[in-house]
Amino acid sequence: MAAGKKLVSPMEVSVEAGNADQASWLDDDGRPRRSGTFWTASAHIITAVIGSGVLSLAWAIAQLGWVAGPAVMLLFAAVIYYTSTLLAECYRTxxxxTGKRNYTYMDAVRANLGGGRVVFCGVIQYANLVGVAIGYTIASSISMRAIRRAGCFHANGHGVPCKSSSNPYMILFGLVQIVFSQIPDFDQIWWLSIVAAVMSFTYSGIGLSLGIAQTISNGGIKGSLTGISIGVGGITGMQKVWRSLQAFGDIAFAYSFSNILIEIQDTIRAPPPSEAKVMKSATRLSVATTTVFYMLCGCMGYAAFGDAAPDNLLTGFGFFEPFWLLDVANVAIVVHLVGAYQVFCQPIFAFVERWAAATWPDSALFASARAEFRVGPFALSVFRLVWRSAFVCLTTVFAMLLPFFGNVVGFLGAVSFWPLTVYFPVEMYIKQRGVPRGGAQWICLKMLSVGCLMVSIAAAAGSIADVIEALKVYRPFSG
Structure with missing residues (x-):
């Protein structure tokens, strides 16, 4: 290195610092040049959105019927697309x-709103991620148990109970997650995400195909205009109301991706065109593609089973045969959830570890955590092993306490929909674009936010009521 030259790390190089000529391969913020495009952003969104939530859509439509079911799904799609375009505008301040980039959802909230709302955003976002981890543990155990039950039904007949506990499967899933949680960050789990994405399309496609085959076998379409009828299966009027509200939460959960939209946008290469313009186009394609796919899966599942549609299309045993195809689908679900669990938990791991390192910088425990022993994608350290294993164990115990897939899915969708999908995008857009208070646009945005808040509260109430009803006949850890 020539005398008088200052060694500059990549993160210190930026246009604002006046030293961008030292690293032409860096973006305006001094980070490695982004290479994401419209197509990669679309792929990320579709991969994030299409997940286990698709399996509960047939049940959701069964509660609402042929009129309200598809209409509610289209309404959620329209709202989520619109608010996502508002959120895309908040990537740069x-x-x-050329404005300052916001790398995460919380960064965007901090830059545009600040104050206590940053804390509120963090609490909701990370609580939602923890809830997703619990929900995925439940879903994986149900699929593993379904594989065993499918073989039992095939061998002994459909009238045999073939009961088994889900607890051993939750523990097995937890042990696998303890291993994969030792992968330090997102950079090393790209291969796991790709496998998970392939698996999500696999089981969703099988569910759709079986629904079509069952409908053809039935010789017609089942279901009604208003959904499950009062009195059928002992359903009371109040239960009909609660289940209809829970269906709103299920649909909201199936479309949930706003809490990672900013992170996806941060992968798009620098303008022109602007990242916001590219993201809006990617969101439009992704939401349209997902909506078509969801309509097919949800409606064909309802057409196949009508009011008897299970809350999980592939594990509720509306289908019994071909049992091997059900096994393939459920194996795909488990593999997908192994990867999805890590995708949603890595931000939690990173947040806690950054906080701990900043709080106790001289601690021997955290010093030893930095002295890692690497084996392939895994990085072993005392702190990471203890903390991440404890987190996985905690989510597993909570899953064993509350093993109700449909209820958990509905509740998660309900409580996260309004703040993350509607409230923060609307408030940040109003602040960033200087929307005049009391104007027509301001009033419309506020009405949208209030309306969606009421939907979230109602959906959460429906899910809670259903959980309470289920708990009346359930003993903790009984599986």
């Missing part, structure tokens, strides 16, 4: 092409 100031000029849409």
């Amino acid at each position: 100031g000029d849409p092409a």
Whole structure:
């Protein structure tokens, strides 16, 4: 290195610092040049959205019927697309092409709103991620148990109970997650995400195909205009109301991706065109593609089973044969959930570890955590092993306490929909674009936010009521 030259790390190089000529391969913020495109952003969104939530859509439509079911799904799609376009505008603070970048959802909230709302955002976002981890543990155990039950039904007949506990499967899933949680960050789990994405399309496609085959076998379409009828299966009027509200939560959960939209946008290459413009186009394609796919899966599942549609299309045993195809689908679900669990938990792991390192910088425990022993994608350290294993154990115990897939899915969708999908995008957009208070646009945005808040509260109430009803006949850890 020539005398008088200062060694500059990549993160210190930026246009603002006046030393961008030292690293032409860096973006305007000093980070490695982004290479994401419209197509990669679309793929990320579709991969994030299409998950286990698709399996509960047939049940959701069964509660609402042929009129309200598809209509509610289209309404959620329209709202989520619109608010996502507002959120895309908040990736940069100031000029849409050259303003300061916000790398995460919380960064965007901090830059545009600040104060206590940053804390509120963090609590909701991370609580939602923890809830997703619990929900995925439940879903994986149900699929593993379904594989065993499918073989039992095939061998002994459909009238045999073939009961088994889900607890051993939850523990097995937890042990697998303890191993994979030792992968330190997102950079090393790209291969796991790709496998998980392939698996999600696999089991969703099988569910759709079986629904079509069952409908053809029935010789017609089942279901009614208003959904499950009062009195059928002992359903009371109040239960009909609660289940209809829970269906709203299920649909909201199936479309949930707003809490990672900013992170996806941060992968798009620098303007022109602006990241916001590319993201809006990617969101439009992704939401349209997902909606078509969800309509097919949900409606064909309802057409196949009508009011008897299970809350999990592939594990509720509306289908019994071909049992080997059900096994393939459920194996795909488990593999997908192994990867999805890590995708949703890595931000929690990173947040806690950054906080701990900053709080106790001289601690021998955290010093030893930095002295890692690497084996392939795994990085072993005392702190990471203890903390992440404890987190996985905690989510597993909670899953064993509350093993109700449909209820958990509905509740998670309900409590996260309004703040993360509607409230923060609307409030940040109003602040960033200077929407005049009391104007027509301001009033419309506020009405949208209030309306969605009421939907979230109602959906959460429906899910809680259903959980309470289920707990009346359930003993903890009985599986």
